[in-house]
Amino acid sequence: MKTSAIRRAILPAAALAAAVALPLVAVPLGLDYYVGFASRVMIYAIAATSLNLILGYGGMVSFGHAAFFGTGAYVVGIGMLYGLHSAWLAWPLAMAVSALVALGIGAVSLRTRGVYFIMITLAFAQMMFYVIVGLKAYGGEEGLNLPHRSVIGLGVNLKSDEAFYYVVLALLALTLFLLRRLIDARFGQVIRGIKENETRMETIGFATYRYKLACFVIAGAVCGLAGALMANQTQYVNPNLLHWVVSGDLMIMVILGGLAHRYGGLLGAIVMLSMDEAISPYTSYSKLYIGAVLLAVVLFAPGGIAGWFAGARARTRAAAAKTATDIP
Amino acid sequence: MSGLFLFEQGLNGLQFGLMLFLLAAGLTLVFGIMDMINLAHGSLYMLGAYLAATFAQTTGSFLAAILLALAGTALVGMALEVAVLRRLYRRDHMAQVLATFAVILIANDAVRMLWGPQPLALNPPPALAGPVVLFPGMTYSAYRLLIIAVGVAVAALLYVLVARTRVGMRVRAGASNREMATAMGVDIRTLFTCVFGFGAALCALAGALLGPLLAVQVGMGEDILILAFVVIVIGGIGSIRGALVGSILVGVVDTCGRTFLPMALREGFSPQVASNAGPALASILIYVLMVAVLFWRPQGLFPGRG
Amino acid sequence: MLAKSVLDGDAVLRTERLCKNFGGVVATDNVSLSVRSGEIHCLIGPNGAGKTTLVHQLSGTVRADSGSITFDGRDVTRLSAHERVLRGLARSYQITSIFRDFSVLENIALAVQARTGSSFRFWQPQAAETGLFDEARRIAARVGLREREAVRAASLSHGEQRQLEVGLAIATQPLLLLLDEPMAGMGPEESDRLIPLIHELKGEHSILLIEHDMDAVFRLADRISVLVSGRLIASGTPEQIRANDEVRRAYLGDEAAP
Numbered sequence: 001m002k003t004s005a006i007r008r009a010i011l012p013a014a015a016l017a018a019a020v021a022l023p024l025v026a027v028p029l030g031l032d033y034y035v036g037f038a039s040r041v042m043i044y045a046i047a048a049t050s051l052n053l054i055l056g057y058g059g060m061v062s063f064g065h066a067a068f069f070g071t072g073a074y075v076v077g078i079g080m081l082y083g084l085h086s087a088w089l090a091w092p093l094a095m096a097v098s099a100l101v102a103l104g105i106g107a108v109s110l111r112t113r114g115v116y117f118i119m120i121t122l123a124f125a126q127m128m129f130y131v132i133v134g135l136k137a138y139g140g141e142e143g144l145n146l147p148h149r150s151v152i153g154l155g156v157n158l159k160s161d162e163a164f165y166y167v168v169l170a171l172l173a174l175t176l177f178l179l180r181r182l183i184d185a186r187f188g189q190v191i192r193g194i195k196e197n198e199t200r201m202e203t204i205g206f207a208t209y210r211y212k213l214a215c216f217v218i219a220g221a222v223c224g225l226a227g228a229l230m231a232n233q234t235q236y237v238n239p240n241l242l243h244w245v246v247s248g249d250l251m252i253m254v255i256l257g258g259l260a261h262r263y264g265g266l267l268g269a270i271v272m273l274s275m276d277e278a279i280s281p282y283t284s285y286s287k288l289y290i291g292a293v294l295l296a297v298v299l300f301a302p303g304g305i306a307g308w309f310a311g312a313r314a315r316t317r318a319a320a321a322k323t324a325t326d327i328p
Numbered sequence: 329m330s331g332l333f334l335f336e337q338g339l340n341g342l343q344f345g346l347m348l349f350l351l352a353a354g355l356t357l358v359f360g361i362m363d364m365i366n367l368a369h370g371s372l373y374m375l376g377a378y379l380a381a382t383f384a385q386t387t388g389s390f391l392a393a394i395l396l397a398l399a400g401t402a403l404v405g406m407a408l409e410v411a412v413l414r415r416l417y418r419r420d421h422m423a424q425v426l427a428t429f430a431v432i433l434i435a436n437d438a439v440r441m442l443w444g445p446q447p448l449a450l451n452p453p454p455a456l457a458g459p460v461v462l463f464p465g466m467t468y469s470a471y472r473l474l475i476i477a478v479g480v481a482v483a484a485l486l487y488v489l490v491a492r493t494r495v496g497m498r499v500r501a502g503a504s505n506r507e508m509a510t511a512m513g514v515d516i517r518t519l520f521t522c523v524f525g526f527g528a529a530l531c532a533l534a535g536a537l538l539g540p541l542l543a544v545q546v547g548m549g550e551d552i553l554i555l556a557f558v559v560i561v562i563g564g565i566g567s568i569r570g571a572l573v574g575s576i577l578v579g580v581v582d583t584c585g586r587t588f589l590p591m592a593l594r595e596g597f598s599p600q601v602a603s604n605a606g607p608a609l610a611s612i613l614i615y616v617l618m619v620a621v622l623f624w625r626p627q628g629l630f631p632g633r634g
Numbered sequence: 635m636l637a638k639s640v641l642d643g644d645a646v647l648r649t650e651r652l653c654k655n656f657g658g659v660v661a662t663d664n665v666s667l668s669v670r671s672g673e674i675h676c677l678i679g680p681n682g683a684g685k686t687t688l689v690h691q692l693s694g695t696v697r698a699d700s701g702s703i704t705f706d707g708r709d710v711t712r713l714s715a716h717e718r719v720l721r722g723l724a725r726s727y728q729i730t731s732i733f734r735d736f737s738v739l740e741n742i743a744l745a746v747q748a749r750t751g752s753s754f755r756f757w758q759p760q761a762a763e764t765g766l767f768d769e770a771r772r773i774a775a776r777v778g779l780r781e782r783e784a785v786r787a788a789s790l791s792h793g794e795q796r797q798l799e800v801g802l803a804i805a806t807q808p809l810l811l812l813l814d815e816p817m818a819g820m821g822p823e824e825s826d827r828l829i830p831l832i833h834e835l836k837g838e839h840s841i842l843l844i845e846h847d848m849d850a851v852f853r854l855a856d857r858i859s860v861l862v863s864g865r866l867i868a869s870g871t872p873e874q875i876r877a878n879d880e881v882r883r884a885y886l887g888d889e890a891a892p
Contacts, residue, residue: 061422088570115365116622119561122613126554134608184759186747193744196733203693205719205748205806214754223335244554248429255426285441291433298427299415 012263019169023162032161032278034247039165039233042172047226048253049265050219055251056259057183058215059195060110063118063247064125067105068098072227074132075272077237081125087150089156091228099217099225101128106216110209122244126285129242143238150232157230158232172266175222180262182218191215192260252294258306267305332466337584343472345579350534351556351561352571353486354527360566361368362417362520367428368408369436369556370549375584376401376532377539377548378439380446390453394536398529405528417520420448432550440546450539471569475537482530490568498569555582562621564628573629578614585613635796644671644841645704646810647692647723652701654684654691661687663864673834674841679861680884685844688861689814689891690840692726694708694718695729706809717852720749722809726799728818728844738779738798739889741787742770745805770805778803778827793824800831810840829853842888852876860884 023035047069054060072094079090082260133141149158158164182188192212193201201208230235240246249272257268272290279286301308351373358366379400384393412431416424451457452471459467463588533547559578563570590606597605621629635644645668654662662685669675679685690696692703694715695784710718725750735739746769747753747760760766774783777797782790796816816832817825828891829850845851851858852872859869862884868875875881 042405051850055497061425063425093860111627112622115359115565116626117563118365118421118425119557120619120622122554123558123618127612127615130608130611132606133611136604140604144808181759182756184761185757186753186755186760187749189740189760190753191743194732195734196735197731198800199695199729200731200733202715203695203725203743204802205716206744206753207714211753251426252429255422285437287433288441289438291430291437293429295434296413298423298430299412302419302423 016173016187016204017234020166023165027162031216032253035161035165036233037273037277039161039168040230041269042165042168043226043229043233044250044253044273045266045269046168046172046175046229047180047265048257049222050222050226051250051257052178052254052265053182053191054219054221054255055216055254056261056264057195058191060216061118061242062109062121062216063251064105064121064123065219065223065250066242066246067125067128068089068102068223068245069227069230069246069250070128070132070237070239071098071101072224073237073241074138074227074229075224076150076228076231077146078138080146080148081138081144085151086149087152090150091225094228095221095224098227099221101224102217102220103213106213106220110212110216122247125242125244125247129239129244132239132242139238141239143236143240146231146235149235150228155254164232168233171229172184173276176262176266183262186210187214240293252290254304255302256294256297258304258305258310261304261306261310262308264304271305335466336468337587338625339468339476339579340472341580341583342576343475343479343579346476346483347534347538348552348555348559348579349479349572349575350482350530351552352559352575353482353568354530355556356560356563356566356568356571357523357527359560361523364413364417365421365424365427366413367553368413368435369433369527370551370553371432372401372405372528372531372549373535373552374435374546374549375404376535377450377544378448378535379532380539381450381544383631384442384450394533397536400411401532401535402525402529405531406521406525408528409524413524414517415438434478435549436473436546445546447543449546450536450544452540469539478533478537482533486568523551555614558618560628561598562618562628564630567628567630570628570630578617581617582610582614589613591618645669646671646703646706650680650702650704651700652688652691652703653816654687654696654701655699656797658815660864662691664701665861665866667752667842667859667866667869668693670857671840671843672836673856674836676839676843676845676855677859677861678848678851679843680859682834682863683861684864686814687864689725689842689844694814706724709856717810717883718826719781719806722807724803724806724810724812725806725812726816728814730792730799732787732795732798732802735786737784737786738774738790738801739767739770739783741798742801742805743767746770746773749806755779765793773801773805776804777831793820793827795865796820796824797828797831804835804839808839810842811835812842812844815846816851817845819853 019038022038026032026034042197047065050063050068051065054062075088075094077096079093081086084090084093101171105121105124109117109124112120118182132138140142149164152158152167154162156167158167183192190201190206193206194208194211198208227241232240253268253272254264255268257266258264261267275293276286284287297304303311351369351548355366358364358369376397379397380393381394383396384390387396408431412427416427419427452455456474458470460470460473461467475520534552535544555578556575559574560571561574562577562600563572578591585608590602593602593606593609625631640644647669647670648666650666651660652665653660663681667675667677667686676708677688688697691698691888694710694713694717698711701711702709705718705721705723708721710721710723713721733744734746743760743763743766746766750766750769771780771783774780777800779794779797779801782794787795790798796818800813801814803813813832818829820828825847832841832854843854845850846889855872857870858872858875860875860878860881868878868881870878
């Protein structure tokens with residue numbers, strides 16, 4: 001039992017070690033660009049992971065997740081206009097406001113199912129998009145520039161890309177860890193049960209609406225944090241952060257990485273952004289190839305990358321078992 | 329604000345609504361019959377506009393351009409159905425959303441590759457370029473009148489087709505009980521492909537007709553696609569009647585909202601507020617309408633499926 | 635014998651003139667029936683009589699158009715499904731409705747979890763709750779799934795899935811069990827195992843049993859009610875029902891109809 005647990009922890013531990021080492025290796029080699037790139041990947045990973053919670057584990061197909069991403073970003077951006085520079089205040093505030101928005105959107109949307117739910121979440125995100133475009137005081141269509149990144153103090157200056165990178169890495173690791181605890185806990189079991197068979201959950205005695213709403217709010221808050229980090233990363237916020245294309249991108253990441261898999265959001269963000277990064281220099285038609293890959297995954301590998309790995313593990317186990325019994 | 333101006337805006341709304349109906353009809357048919365969410369519908373609309381613009385250039389005839397665009401888009405639509413969409417009928421809605429979203433990505437870049445990033449020009453036929461006198465004191469664009477006429481004709485045609493003909497009956501039979509219909513000799517697969525091709529042609533018609541009024545450019549499909557989905561949600565999924573009522577409602581509300589809301593705001597608020605809030609409010613009006621309808625009738629105005 | 639509401643002192647469930655219409659089709663027509671505490675009450679009737687619709691209304695999945703439902707002395711007509719479960723009214727489904735991706739044990743543990751404390755717990759792993767799983771194990775053994783407790787529900791045989799159905803219902807420790815054709819799709823051997831189980835349950839729960847299998851019905855029932863075209867045409871002991879002319883006519887007549 002214990003050895004398999006250790007074996008399962010090797011890959012994530014190695015990945016973590018590599019992530020910690022990345023700036024230490026890249027900067028001396030003059031590859032600073034990749035530190036910023038990796039920060040972006042990790043920020044999207046946090047956002048995609050939050051979507052995985054409601055989409056992958058909860059089965060709630062929300063096409064308006066970008067609303068929380070943009071909300072978190074704008075809280076930080078607008079906050080700076082009013083003198084709110086401290087990360088210790090602005091980032092939790094971004095999460096709180098996103099949670100509130102999620103509560104409002106969720107309370108209404110979760111009363112619907114199926115395509116109506118998809119449409120209504122999309123509608124709310126679009127509404128917020130247009131409202132923010134109309135807010136000329138906060139940049140409107142042009143967006144808002146941030147004079148500097150949030151202030152952390154403690155002798156750390158987020159102006160340094162490396163420092164910012166480690167902060168994002170820490171938050172990503174924390175998010176993944178907390179998600180894992182949540183899914184394994186009672187709450188996570190209920191959410192998974194609701195995805196599997198909501199009617200039965202009700203006739204077992206669960207008030208499913210409350211759990212779905214709580215899940216939606218948690219996901220919204222985490223996505224708001226990702227938005228706050230994004231505002232810091234680019235030092236710029238604009239309404240496109242709330243556009244449904246972003247919601248679509250996040251969904252692509254989740255399905256590419258693996259629905260209902262704890263690293264699904266992370267894997268998907270890595271693959272999608274890396275693909276984009278690798279293809280872009282050679283062609284301005286990167287979306288065409290990404291679209292083709294996405295289509296192939298949906299049609300032929302619906303478990304995503306994580307699902308493919310899980311399948312591969314099962315296949316090697318089955319093959320090993322087979323050879324074991326072949327002993328004459 | 330004269331009554332004539334109101335009437336004109338109403339006509340514009342009707343015109344836009346009828347074009348929306350062309351998209352919504354195909355969308356609700358596919359959704360109602362095959363239980364499939366198809367986001368690529370907007371891409372077919374875009375393709376129709378691009379083909380019409382291209383053929384108008386090469387043939388010099390608007391009518392020829394439209395017919396060729398219809399045929400071309402229908403073919404592409406059917407090819408798409410056979411190659412990709414067919415595999416999605418049995419899948420859940422999320423898989424359908426993602427797969428057709430992928431098609432949008434591919435289509436947008438493909439169009440950009442073939443035609444370049446600049447918008448194409450598509451001009452209305454010179455015969456219809458001028459105004460027409462509707463009644464003394466009221467003129468209206470002849471071209472827009474044509475659009476309204478075509479829209480009404482298609483609506484009538486659809487009603488006859490679906491409600492009265494054998495084909496329509498087969499389609500409805502296939503929808504309610506696939507196995508039974510197959511057992512009775514209806515070739516469901518071919519039928520669905522044809523239904524889809526027909527829906528694609530409707531999209532192309534809308535794209536070609538709206539091309540001269542809106543811009544023929546990459547991404548034109550997405551904006552109208554969202555509106556079309558709002559329409560079928562409001563109208564009731566699977567209901568053509570609902571799609572018609574919904575699209576006219578949405579068309580009128582959207583058009584009049586964009587014109588009158590900023591004006592109304594200017595009456596009560598400062599011009600600055602009006603110019604900022606006006607367009608924003610007008611844009612979200614449709615969504616507010618949808619949320620309101622869903623509150624009152626969660627299955628839409630005419631729930632078609634059951 | 636005409637249907638009449640039995641004004642019984644110890645009725646755990648009583649419906650009064652329950653009505654349900656589906657766009658012009660009368661599914662439930664002024665049904666007034668009662669289930670006495672501690673009895674097995676069988677509801678029989680031809681296909682399409684509206685038995686499952688009635689169960690949906692009793693469990694709260696469907697709202698009745700008019701009439702009332704009194705459970706354990708209180709009016710539950712307006713209560714949602716999950717609230718009724720918390721009051722002690724559980725059901726099993728005619729068409730198997732379980733959690734296919736979860737193991738048998740996880741299925742039942744979820745049902746136990748619903749009534750043991752809050753599920754708004756985000757930190758402690760649920761799999762570590764021995765109390766939950768001991769109870770689940772006990773129930774799994776009760777319904778004859780002891781050996782299969784770690785198997786994924788989707789991999790169970792049809793009969794085993796039906797056993798799990800019953801297990802999920804009793805895991806909520808209900809006062810009243812609504813069993814909707816628990817033996818649907820089971821062969822004679824499997825049915826023979828389920829019948830004594832239902833009989834055993836009688837001591838701890840009152841049971842309203844929907845069933846087609848006449849053999850099972852007459853073996854188990856304390857009382858029987860007959861539903862035809864949404865209307866309750868007879869209610870009484872098995873002997874009374876067997877002797878009832880209208881029942882014989884309705885059943886035989888309806889059996890011949892398409």
